[in-house]
Amino acid sequence: MLAVHKDRIANAVSRLVSENAFQVLARAREIEATGRRVVHMEVGEPDFDTPMHIKQAAVDSLMAHDTHYTPSAGMLDLRAVIADYATRFRKLSTPYTAENVTVSPGAKPIIWNILSTILNPGDDFVYFDPAYPAYASASKYLQANVHAIPLLESRNWRFDLDELERRVSDKTKAVVINSPHNPTGGVLLKTDLERIAELAQKHDFLVIADEIYSRNFYLDAEYVSIASLPGMQERTIIVDGFSKAYAMTGWRLGYAIMPAELCKNVTLFNNNTFSCVTSFVQKAGIAALTGPDEPVQEMNATFRKRRDRLVEGLNKIPGMTCTLPEGAFYAFPNVQQITHDDKALASFLLEEGGVACGGGSSFGAAGKGYLRFSYAASLDDIDYALEQIAAVLPRYKA
Numbered sequence: 001m002l003a004v005h006k007d008r009i010a011n012a013v014s015r016l017v018s019e020n021a022f023q024v025l026a027r028a029r030e031i032e033a034t035g036r037r038v039v040h041m042e043v044g045e046p047d048f049d050t051p052m053h054i055k056q057a058a059v060d061s062l063m064a065h066d067t068h069y070t071p072s073a074g075m076l077d078l079r080a081v082i083a084d085y086a087t088r089f090r091k092l093s094t095p096y097t098a099e100n101v102t103v104s105p106g107a108k109p110i111i112w113n114i115l116s117t118i119l120n121p122g123d124d125f126v127y128f129d130p131a132y133p134a135y136a137s138a139s140k141y142l143q144a145n146v147h148a149i150p151l152l153e154s155r156n157w158r159f160d161l162d163e164l165e166r167r168v169s170d171k172t173k174a175v176v177i178n179s180p181h182n183p184t185g186g187v188l189l190k191t192d193l194e195r196i197a198e199l200a201q202k203h204d205f206l207v208i209a210d211e212i213y214s215r216n217f218y219l220d221a222e223y224v225s226i227a228s229l230p231g232m233q234e235r236t237i238i239v240d241g242f243s244k245a246y247a248m249t250g251w252r253l254g255y256a257i258m259p260a261e262l263c264k265n266v267t268l269f270n271n272n273t274f275s276c277v278t279s280f281v282q283k284a285g286i287a288a289l290t291g292p293d294e295p296v297q298e299m300n301a302t303f304r305k306r307r308d309r310l311v312e313g314l315n316k317i318p319g320m321t322c323t324l325p326e327g328a329f330y331a332f333p334n335v336q337q338i339t340h341d342d343k344a345l346a347s348f349l350l351e352e353g354g355v356a357c358g359g360g361s362s363f364g365a366a367g368k369g370y371l372r373f374s375y376a377a378s379l380d381d382i383d384y385a386l387e388q389i390a391a392v393l394p395r396y397k398a
């Protein structure tokens with residue numbers, strides 16, 4: 001085997017952060033291979049099958065010979081459908097057009113391409129902690145000056161607005177928000193968005209709104225996108241995709257929506273990296289956005305039941321307390337009465353109890369002392385996981 005010398009790997013690679021959920025998944029699979037039952041609550045993917053009409057659209061497209069390259073921004077008909085959907089769903093006064101949309105193999109690569117487009121080394125970039133790891137990974141790789149503002153359990157995983165005000169300035173290039181939020185399930189209120197919007201306009205920064213969980217939303221209120229607030233559409237980059245709403249994680253289909261000039265530049269990165277997205281997968285995306293919405297609503301109703309069962313159960317386990325998530329499909333219990341070493345506890349629960357979950361600190365320093373459970377698991381699996389946690393936890397030595 002070719003030995004890899006240290007100097008064969010670029011220094012910049014040391015600034016990359018890895019998504020821990022995939023490592024936990026690998027270990028969980030090893031344990032399963034020995035014949036033991038493992039409940040998968042580590043990865044953020046719906047356990048439902050992709051709705052049939054979406055699969056059929058991909059099959060039809062393949063059979064109609066959609067097997068070639070497409071434009072780097074995505075097929076025009078898909079971009080037009082996304083623009084129309086985004087305008088209606090977010091109730092925007094200025095309609096988006098295909099020119100505002102760029103399509104990618106999942107939302108993760110477009111986060112990289114957006115940050116590569118806007119960040120110079122040393123630019124101030126703000127995100128919230130804990131957070132989906134791609135923001136820290138990409139911005140650190142690009143040598144931005146990173147500010148991570150803690151999200152507060154006491155505010156149901158929203159941040160202190162005054163702290164945000166103290167941390168942004170005319171030097172701030174962009175702030176990324178993610179509501180509903182991975183890993184906490186928190187949702188920003190309209191008043192939070194209004195304050196961010198006010199600061200964005202005062203200091204002239206961009207807002208990257210990662211709205212990939214906008215359809216996984218359980219509040220009895222309307223979903224509000226920051227793009228719909230006065231003066232914000234022209235300074236908002238929306239990140240969205242099909243993975244979470246339509247149970248399409250393996251298809252790899254995401255997109256971003258932004259002012260047209262910016263969009264051309266982000267597309268240049270698409271062109272230089274993945275060239276374009278799989279043709280028949282894009283046709284499936286059209287079917288998802290134009291077809292029946294009931295499958296999405298049914299999946300969400302199921303997620304809601306699972307959330308209630310899991311959170312109620314976690315709150316009964318001595319030493320754990322859990323806020324009620326308002327969106328996404330994650331519960332983020334506080335385990336600080338048991339330990340602050342969340343990763344060691346997560347590993348113990350997997351090895352001893354067969355329950356795969358994530359340590360909160362994998363999502364940033366402010367996640368220390370928390371665990372992340374994805375409730376994309378059946379009620380039966382959730383009940384089993386709760387029983388297992390309760391059974392093995394007394395043996396845990398912090």
Ligand SMILES: Cc1ncc(COP(=O)(O)O)c(C=O)c1O
Binds near residue numbers: 105107210243249254
């Ligand atoms: C907040 C957030 N943004 C983006 C993504 C990327 O999604 P995908 O690349 O599967 O479309 C994820 C996936 O877990 C996420 O949690």
